[in-house]
Amino acid sequence: MFIRALHHVxxxxxxxxxxxxxxxxxxxxxxxxxxxxxxxxxHLHRRGLSSPCTIASxxxxxxxxxxxxxxxxFFEDNEEGDAxxxxxxxxxxxxxxxxxxxxxxLDLIDQGSIVPDHTLYNKLLKKCTDLGKLREGxxxxxxxxxxxxxxxxxxxxxxINMYTKCGSLNDAKKMFDEMPCKDMVTWTALISGYSQNxxxxxxxxxxxxxxxxxxKPNQFTFGSLLKASGSATTDTPGRQVHAxxxxxxxxxxxxxxxxxxxxxxxFDRIKxxxxxxxxxxxxxxVSWNALxxxxxxxxxxxxxxxxxxxxxxxxxxPTHFTYASVFKACASTESLEQGKWIHAHxxxxxxxxxxxxxxxxxDMYAKAGSIEDARKIxxxxxxxxxxxxxxxxxxxxQHGKAREAVERFEEMLKIGVPPNYITFLCVLTAxxxxxxxxxxxxxxxxxxxxxVEPHVDHYVTKVxxxxxxxxxxxxxxxxxxxxxxxxxxxxxxxxxxxxxxxNTELGIFAGERxxxxxxxxxxxxxxxxxxxxSIGRLSDVARVRKRMREIxxxxxxxxxxxxxxxxxxxxxxxxDAHPLNEEIRKMxxxxxxxxxxxxxxxxxxxxLAFTDQQEREARLQVHSEKLALAFxxxxxxxxxxxxxxxxxxxxxxxxxxxxxxxxxxxxDIIVRDTKRYHHFSGGSCSCKDYW
DNA sequence: GTAGGGTTAG
Numbered sequence: 001m002f003i004r005a006l007h008h009v010x011x012x013x014x015x016x017x018x019x020x021x022x023x024x025x026x027x028x029x030x031x032x033x034x035x036x037x038x039x040x041x042x043h044l045h046r047r048g049l050s051s052p053c054t055i056a057s058x059x060x061x062x063x064x065x066x067x068x069x070x071x072x073x074f075f076e077d078n079e080e081g082d083a084x085x086x087x088x089x090x091x092x093x094x095x096x097x098x099x100x101x102x103x104x105x106l107d108l109i110d111q112g113s114i115v116p117d118h119t120l121y122n123k124l125l126k127k128c129t130d131l132g133k134l135r136e137g138x139x140x141x142x143x144x145x146x147x148x149x150x151x152x153x154x155x156x157x158x159x160i161n162m163y164t165k166c167g168s169l170n171d172a173k174k175m176f177d178e179m180p181c182k183d184m185v186t187w188t189a190l191i192s193g194y195s196q197n198x199x200x201x202x203x204x205x206x207x208x209x210x211x212x213x214x215x216k217p218n219q220f221t222f223g224s225l226l227k228a229s230g231s232a233t234t235d236t237p238g239r240q241v242h243a244x245x246x247x248x249x250x251x252x253x254x255x256x257x258x259x260x261x262x263x264x265x266x267f268d269r270i271k272x273x274x275x276x277x278x279x280x281x282x283x284x285x286v287s288w289n290a291l292x293x294x295x296x297x298x299x300x301x302x303x304x305x306x307x308x309x310x311x312x313x314x315x316x317x318p319t320h321f322t323y324a325s326v327f328k329a330c331a332s333t334e335s336l337e338q339g340k341w342i343h344a345h346x347x348x349x350x351x352x353x354x355x356x357x358x359x360x361x362x363d364m365y366a367k368a369g370s371i372e373d374a375r376k377i378x379x380x381x382x383x384x385x386x387x388x389x390x391x392x393x394x395x396x397x398q399h400g401k402a403r404e405a406v407e408r409f410e411e412m413l414k415i416g417v418p419p420n421y422i423t424f425l426c427v428l429t430a431x432x433x434x435x436x437x438x439x440x441x442x443x444x445x446x447x448x449x450x451x452v453e454p455h456v457d458h459y460v461t462k463v464x465x466x467x468x469x470x471x472x473x474x475x476x477x478x479x480x481x482x483x484x485x486x487x488x489x490x491x492x493x494x495x496x497x498x499x500x501x502x503n504t505e506l507g508i509f510a511g512e513r514x515x516x517x518x519x520x521x522x523x524x525x526x527x528x529x530x531x532x533x534s535i536g537r538l539s540d541v542a543r544v545r546k547r548m549r550e551i552x553x554x555x556x557x558x559x560x561x562x563x564x565x566x567x568x569x570x571x572x573x574x575x576d577a578h579p580l581n582e583e584i585r586k587m588x589x590x591x592x593x594x595x596x597x598x599x600x601x602x603x604x605x606x607x608l609a610f611t612d613q614q615e616r617e618a619r620l621q622v623h624s625e626k627l628a629l630a631f632x633x634x635x636x637x638x639x640x641x642x643x644x645x646x647x648x649x650x651x652x653x654x655x656x657x658x659x660x661x662x663x664x665x666x667x668d669i670i671v672r673d674t675k676r677y678h679h680f681s682g683g684s685c686s687c688k689d690y691w
Numbered sequence: 692g693t694a695g696g697g698t699t700a701g
Contacts, residue, residue: 122692157692188693195694223694230695259695289696296697324697359698390699422700429700457701489701 087114092127093136103136106143118149125158134166157185164193184215192224203228204237217244219253226259235267254280258287265294285311289321296325301333308342318346320357327360334563334645336368353377355385362388366395369643369670369677386420393426398676400686402434409443421452425461432465433676433687440465460489467497472506488518499527507531515544522553558648560624562632571627580631588622588630595660602653625654625671633665641668649673659683 087105096102105124108114121144128137141159149155156179163172176182176190187210194203207225210217217225222245229238242260250256257280264273277283277291288311295304308318308326318326323346330339343361351357358381365373374395381388389412396405409427412419419427424447431440444462447454459482466475475494479486491514498507511528519525525548532540561570571578578584592600625644632642650658650673662669663683671678679686 126692154692159692161692183692185693190693192693218693220694225694227695253694255695257695262696284695286696291696293696319696321696328698356697361698363699385698387699392699394699420699425700460701 087120089123089127092124093131093133101139103139106139109143116147116149118152118155121147121149121155122158125155125162129158129162129165132166134163134168137162137166138171151181153179153181153183153186157183157189160186160189160193164189164197167197169193169197169199184210184218184221187215188218188221188224191221191228195224195228198231200228200231204232207241217248219250219256222248222250222253222256223259226256226263230259230263230266235264235269238263238267251279252281254282254284254287258284258290261287262290262293265290268298270294283314283316285316285319285322288316289319289325292322292329293325296329296332299332301329301335304329305333305335305338317349320351320354323351323357324360327357327364331360331364331367334368336364336370336563339364339368353380353382355381355383355388358382359385359387359391362395363391366391366398367672369672371395371399371401371677384417386417386423389417390420390422390426393423393430397426397430397433399679400433400676400688402430402436405430405434406436406439419450419452421447421455421458424452425455425457428458428461428465432461432468435469435688437465437469437471456484456487456489459484460487460493463490463493464497467494468500470497470501472497472501472503476506486513486517488514488516488521488524491517492521492524495524495527499531504531504535515547519547519551520553522548525553558624558646560628560644560646562628562642562644564632564635569628569631571624571631573622573624578627578631580634583634584627584630585622587634588626591630591633591661591665592657594664595657598660598664600657600660602657623651623654625650626657629658629661629669633661633667639666641670644669644671646671646673649675650678655685655689659685 087108092105094104096104096107098107105114105120109116114120121140124140125137128134128140137159141162144150144155144159156175160172160175163169163175172190172193176186179186187206191203191206191210194200194206203224207217207221210221222241225241226238229235229241232238242263245251245256245260257276260276261273264270264276273291273294277287280287288307292304292307292311295301295307304325308322308329311322312318323342326342327339330336330342339361346357347353353361358377362374362377362381365371365377374392378384378388378392389408392408393405396402396408405427409419409423409430412423424443427443428440431437431443440462444454444458444465447458463475463479466472466478472494475497479490479494482490491510494510495507495514498504498510508528508531511524511531514524515528525544529541529544529548532538532544557572559570559572561568563569569578576585625646628644629642632644636642650671655678658669658671658678658680660683661667662680669680671680676687
């Protein structure tokens with residue numbers, strides 16, 4: 001509107017000035033120019049123009065529309081208006097009227113309606129950067145090169161930045177190479193471009209060249225270099241950059257120091273990270289977040305939470321980044337109570353449930369066994385991204401809700417969220433766990449349609465899908481025809497399926513391939529030795545177990561834990577160290593009699609076949625989940641839901657026993673093992689005995 | 692004009 005009015009004003013003007021005051025007055029009288037804001041009205045009023053004016057539309061703030069000073073200048077009858085004030089911000093990237101390709105603002109410049117200065121180009125480029133508009137940015141770049149400002153380094157740097165932020169590093173690099181005069185910002189812009197686009201080597205390689213030219217890096221340069229160093233293969237570059245930081249006197253810059261903390265944390269150098277952190281003269285939220293994120297990544301939930309409370313005691317407000325790490329920490333320590341509390345605390349202090357942090361809350365609830373709460377969070381999310389969907393699908397898959405996972409996945413496709421490779425892993429896992437073979441095969445093929453390249457994990461999941469369903473030969477054929485070399489994980493999936501379906505011959509074949517390719521995992525060794533034991537090939541049992549001993553592999557001792565209130569009660573197999581040992585044993589005897597009456601038959605095939613005395617004794621062990629269950633039954637009121645967590649997978653016999661317990665004792669019991677959740681209720685399990 | 696911290700799977 002404003003632009004149109006100015007056109008009118010300009011064409012009506014007979015004077016040599018760009019805009020004439022008289023013409024402007026005419027435009028206002030004809031209602032072509034809409035004016036709002038007190039200050040403008042005052043100007044108009046002084047000139048007796050207030051009544052015919054429509055009061056609306058033009059924003060009063062100086063960065064939108066006509067700035068106050070420009071307007072005043074205009075009324076002082078200046079020779080020319082400031083170009084960047086004449087076009088409103090919302091019109092920066094408006095399309096041309098006469099061509100689909102062009103930009104309106106560029107037309108105006110070409111027509112001479114507005115006279116650009118370099119700030120206009122900068123503003124237009126900034127807009128493209130913020131909105132990720134590469135095509136428009138390129139047009140402005142080309143236009144700029146034809147202008148009289150074409151060698152202005154300031155704007156050229158803005159263009160490099162626009163290209164890197166819009167993801168076109170090639171354009172940025174090309175410009176960089178073509179620039180005859182580069183300053184420190186030029187180098188820094190390109191370094192940050194590489195570092196933000198996960199190309200750390202290229203970012204780091206620029207640094208020595210820059211130094212050689214005698215350019216001095218600043219805090220921006222160091223921030224980017226340290227980010228790049230954090231994803232390098234070793235900590236050597238990071239240490240070198242640190243030395244430069246000290247030399248150049250940037251150690252106490254809060255950006256640089258926070259980046260240093262983060263860089264060291266990424267290489268597990270917690271001591272160094274802590275030293276930098278403690279030595280910071282001024283900290284901000286980011287400094288804390290870097291340290292909290294480190295502990296959250298490491299699964300050190302308690303440390304992360306301690307820092308979370310400490311940062312607030314020291315007067316720092318948690319941000320979305322903080323919450324994301326803290327909820328991850330709660331998820332890894334199963335601190336659901338604490339997590340719920342922090343969730344409430346966040347909402348109370350005005351935190352919104354945006355995807356950024358909502359995803360981690362959803363994940364936390366799902367991991368803590370409450371798929372209902374996870375679902376609620378998903379439904380309440382103010383914004384959803386692909387990670388929200390993936391997290392929901394993962395939760396559903398792990399809780400045995402295969403059908404619902406498939407439905408959600410279809411819904412996601414329907415509303416047009418592009419699935420990524422993790423999405424496909426989630427939905428394939430859901431199908432595999434739920435026995436939805438046809439759906440799984442269909443989704444595997446669907447990856448092509450969405451241009452998702454199958455990764456080795458997808459192949460593993462497909463072998464798992466076929467294998468679990470008993471289609472062992474199909475699984476083997478698939479492995480033979482795969483375009484990639486089978487890995488130990490591929491053979492491991494087949495081995496697991498062979499154990500499940502008691503196919504010794506193929507199991508031995510898969511097991512031997514599996515341990516050939518990776519001898520660091522005890523799981524396949526144990527399964528393989530059990531298969532040999534089951535058919536009496538004791539020399540092979542001895543061979544596999546000897547190899548395990550030689551490379552120092554031990555079966556991870558199985559343990560289970562239950563939370564009663566805020567306390568964790570941990571049990572290992574055959575545990576008699578618990579203070580309530582007597583009562584627990586008695587309870588289990590009582591329970592076990594009850595469930596036997598209900599039809600439970602102990603299944604000894606899950607006891608490992610061992611040969612020596614020590615191991616023979618172990619056969620008599622009472623599995624830890626049974627002890628944990630007995631303890632929970634003793635210590636919780638009738639009817640309450642029991643959650644048991646395990647560090648290894650639940651064994652078949654315990655699985656069957658717990659099903660009976662859920663019926664006989666009328667309890668809902670959830671067991672989380674390393675792979676998934678089992679919801680036992682009324683005598684059956686959500687996994688439908690298919691895991 | 693240039694900077695640092697987060698989530699899903701395995």
